[in-house]
Amino acid sequence: MAISFEIPERVLQEREMLKSVAENIMRPESRYLDEHEHQRPHSFIKAMWYVLRDQQAKALQKLTNGEDKPKREGPGITYVRMIVLAEQLSWGDVGQYLCMPAPLLAGSAIEAVGTKEQKLRFLKRFAEGEPKWGAMAMTEPGAGSDTSAIQTTATFDPETNEWILNGEKIFCTNGKLALEESDGIVVVWATVDRNAGRAGMKPFVVEAGTPGVKIGKVEIKHGIRASDTAAIVLDNARIPAENLLGSPEVIQREGTAGFKGAMATFDASRPMVAASAIGVGRAALEFLKEKLAEHGIQIPYGVPYHQLSAVQRDVLEMEMQLKAAWLLTLRAASMLDHGLHNSLEASMAKVKAGKVVTQVTQKAVELLGTMGYSREWLVEKWMRDGKINDIYEGTGQINLLIVARRILGYTSRELQ
Amino acid sequence: MLSFTPTDEQQMLVDTIMKFAAAEVRPHAHDADEEDAFPPEIIQKGWELGILPASIPEAYGGFGEHSAITNVLAAEALAWGDLALALAVMMPATVANPVHFSGTEEQKQNILPQIAAAERLPYFSAALLEAGISFDPNAPRTTATRENDHYLISGEKCYVPFAPEAQMLLVYARDSETGKVDGYLIERGAEGLDILQREKLMGIRALPTYRVRLNNVRVGAACKLGGEAGTRYQRILSHSRTALAALAVGVARAAYEYARDYAKTRVQFGVPIAQKQSIAFMLAEMAIEVDAARLLTWEAAWKLDTDDNGDYTAESYHAKEYAAKAALFVTDCAVQVLGGHGYIREHPVERWLRNARGFAAFEGLAIV
Numbered sequence A: 001m002a003i004s005f006e007i008p009e010r011v012l013q014e015r016e017m018l019k020s021v022a023e024n025i026m027r028p029e030s031r032y033l034d035e036h037e038h039q040r041p042h043s044f045i046k047a048m049w050y051v052l053r054d055q056q057a058k059a060l061q062k063l064t065n066g067e068d069k070p071k072r073e074g075p076g077i078t079y080v081r082m083i084v085l086a087e088q089l090s091w092g093d094v095g096q097y098l099c100m101p102a103p104l105l106a107g108s109a110i111e112a113v114g115t116k117e118q119k120l121r122f123l124k125r126f127a128e129g130e131p132k133w134g135a136m137a138m139t140e141p142g143a144g145s146d147t148s149a150i151q152t153t154a155t156f157d158p159e160t161n162e163w164i165l166n167g168e169k170i171f172c173t174n175g176k177l178a179l180e181e182s183d184g185i186v187v188v189w190a191t192v193d194r195n196a197g198r199a200g201m202k203p204f205v206v207e208a209g210t211p212g213v214k215i216g217k218v219e220i221k222h223g224i225r226a227s228d229t230a231a232i233v234l235d236n237a238r239i240p241a242e243n244l245l246g247s248p249e250v251i252q253r254e255g256t257a258g259f260k261g262a263m264a265t266f267d268a269s270r271p272m273v274a275a276s277a278i279g280v281g282r283a284a285l286e287f288l289k290e291k292l293a294e295h296g297i298q299i300p301y302g303v304p305y306h307q308l309s310a311v312q313r314d315v316l317e318m319e320m321q322l323k324a325a326w327l328l329t330l331r332a333a334s335m336l337d338h339g340l341h342n343s344l345e346a347s348m349a350k351v352k353a354g355k356v357v358t359q360v361t362q363k364a365v366e367l368l369g370t371m372g373y374s375r376e377w378l379v380e381k382w383m384r385d386g387k388i389n390d391i392y393e394g395t396g397q398i399n400l401l402i403v404a405r406r407i408l409g410y411t412s413r414e415l416q
Numbered sequence B: 001m002l003s004f005t006p007t008d009e010q011q012m013l014v015d016t017i018m019k020f021a022a023a024e025v026r027p028h029a030h031d032a033d034e035e036d037a038f039p040p041e042i043i044q045k046g047w048e049l050g051i052l053p054a055s056i057p058e059a060y061g062g063f064g065e066h067s068a069i070t071n072v073l074a075a076e077a078l079a080w081g082d083l084a085l086a087l088a089v090m091m092p093a094t095v096a097n098p099v100h101f102s103g104t105e106e107q108k109q110n111i112l113p114q115i116a117a118a119e120r121l122p123y124f125s126a127a128l129l130e131a132g133i134s135f136d137p138n139a140p141r142t143t144a145t146r147e148n149d150h151y152l153i154s155g156e157k158c159y160v161p162f163a164p165e166a167q168m169l170l171v172y173a174r175d176s177e178t179g180k181v182d183g184y185l186i187e188r189g190a191e192g193l194d195i196l197q198r199e200k201l202m203g204i205r206a207l208p209t210y211r212v213r214l215n216n217v218r219v220g221a222a223c224k225l226g227g228e229a230g231t232r233y234q235r236i237l238s239h240s241r242t243a244l245a246a247l248a249v250g251v252a253r254a255a256y257e258y259a260r261d262y263a264k265t266r267v268q269f270g271v272p273i274a275q276k277q278s279i280a281f282m283l284a285e286m287a288i289e290v291d292a293a294r295l296l297t298w299e300a301a302w303k304l305d306t307d308d309n310g311d312y313t314a315e316s317y318h319a320k321e322y323a324a325k326a327a328l329f330v331t332d333c334a335v336q337v338l339g340g341h342g343y344i345r346e347h348p349v350e351r352w353l354r355n356a357r358g359f360a361a362f363e364g365l366a367i368v
Helices: A009-035 A042-064 A078-097 A104-113 A116-127 A175-179 A194-200 A257-294 A310-337 A343-367 A369-373 A379-390 A396-408 B008-035 B040-048 B068-081 B083-090 B093-102 B105-117 B233-265 B277-306 B313-338 B349-360
Strands: A134-137 A153-157 A162-173 A185-191 A201-207 A213-218 A229-240 B124-127 B143-147 B150-161 B168-175 B181-187 B193-198 B209-220
Touching (some): A009 A042, A104 A116, A104 A185, A104 A257, A134 A162, A162 A175, A175 A185, A175 A213, A194 A201, A194 A257, A201 A257, A257 A310, A257 A343, A257 A379, A369 A379, B040 B083, B068 B233, B068 B277, B093 B105, B124 B150, B143 B168, B168 B209, B181 B209, B233 B277
Parallel strands (some): A134 A185
Antiparallel strands (some): A153 A162, A185 A201, A213 A229, B168 B181, B193 B209
16 A cells, blocks of 8 residues: 555546536525425435435345455445545535435444345335435434433334334434435334343334334424434334344344444444535635635735734635545545544544534634625525534544543543 | 555654664653754764665665655654654755755756765755744745856855754745745855854754855856756745654654653542543544644645646645644643643653744755
8 A cells, every 4th residue: 555645536527426416406405495494405306316326226236246345456435435425515515415315324324234135125225216215313312422321122022023112212314304205214223121231232224104103303403404303203113023233243132233333333424424514614615715815815825924814824724624624534434445443533533524614614604704694695504504513423522532532542431 | 546554665664763763762852952962873873764865766876766755754753753853864855855856967966976875964954944033935035146157145044954064055045136036055165154153942952053144155057956947946845844744743743642641641539640531632632633734744745746746835835834733732732731740851742842833933944
């Protein structure tokens, strides 16, 4: 290997295509969807579905033929593609991006711990017919960052060979799209033993139309208003035994393979969230620079500090911070493509990007004065949208805690 | 192909330098700082690592190819040992690399083999900075005035390492007519070249730097770096900023690691202080900033390696500014983690904080 920052040509071409989707389909709808919460970005969903459906079909075909492992030697480009996509579409509109009709986090969980049979069975629907969504339900009213405290239970009924789920999940991104508005799936994390902590946590695939599964409150939010964030009520919801995701290690009662599976999902999803954050930040920064240029303010490089105005310094700082966040994210994704363990790097990227998008978008609103604050422009929306990235998939603080434990070699008990 | 792993060869070089830094540099760093000098044999050993000759092509007496990436890896490892020592060992590169990038064929043939073959550290030094609260590298006050087939150079430079020993100085000056900045290769003992007092700085105290006055120093037109075509000054500045960024990363990493290890052994309230979130979070932020600064540095170096034509001013500027700030943040946090002990000169963290502050002023002191 040699150090290289070269993004594969194929990915760059794809980015151009996504940029056009972002500019022509997402941006024109941005304001309307922000002001009309819970309405769906139909044009975007349609535009993406046919592309994603074909890709999914090809992927499943390969899996069926046993060609899912790359033929050529060396690293893949799966995760770099994913972060480039997340960045570019979030540059367009992060609320709409979140409505991308795809397996999404359910897919990550299935990829992380599912068997081949499960992958084929659960992902098939994303390769045919009308748009569908996948989602993941982890958070509960009493279990936010402390995922091991989940109370939703799964009880096995040997007579019917079914799992019975009971409990309430909240803050499930795309929960409503997955369960009510399409024939989608939600991966629900439930415990087979409340006293077992992490060892009891297992992932269950709940399909749309399952009796006893109801969408509760759909949240009214600060930003990402095009995306639905739903509560899911599980009231004696019965699902087939084969819907418990995973290999025998995950399925068996003892051991924390299930919990580790959840964490492995985060290794892939955190760089995605970081990339999404950077897309929003870049949108705000580019817009800001455009407006400053219209007012004759250019950003010079390599001139002494004393010759820079406060605004120029701010912009330079924003550029550097965004680049730092992007490079940390690129590294985290690239490590997955190289088959390397990336929990530390994924959390580093997430911490940095969440913080940077918050600072960059807040600064952009500030520097654009009364117009920055105005709903005529999208900057104020980007500030509200961007903030979510410092919160979901683990808050900045939880990710910082993970970084700290990893660099110090401490367990979760040693460093709380 | 996208990758963040150095080549095996680069990793071997880094391991060798790290071993030298840990075993030979660190044990002397405290006294060197107190006594304003590194033992010459340590600098010599650093030179004997052969980093620069490995970066000069065989055609010019070296035994390798230039790679900014390899050089930033080496610079970080050296600075992890000690910044003053790193700047001393890398000093000949502040002449060799600009000559390599921008010199005429004759300049390359004259200078590079001398440096590549030198068994003892060759005293080739560069003079870019000038005293003042705001130095603009694109508008130095030092001027070069063309008179027929020679130039007259006048001005005053500061932060010139080993100026009294230097057999050649690469002095950057502004053409008094065109305003363009070029380098001029000035031999030791040139008339009008005065080495003034050694400077007293906040940090890098073990590196002897001097004020240098040039009073109508007369050099042949052939001494202008790049000859009539002139010097690729922006490109050289980019290589310099990238070098300084790498050095800043080395200083930051040293401080981060020291504070991390200290926090794991320092017990207060019955537990190592690293088990307290206020300390653990600080260390986590430090780790992130070190990595981020390194990635910006690598990216700038990679761009410079990939494309010989661009200036990459923005990339190198971002890398240097980011790394300089990160180094200051991380070294300051390290002092804070050690508390009262951090403020005592027995521990290295206060020295690293003093060294890190310098990057705000440095320009041209190292070139990868």
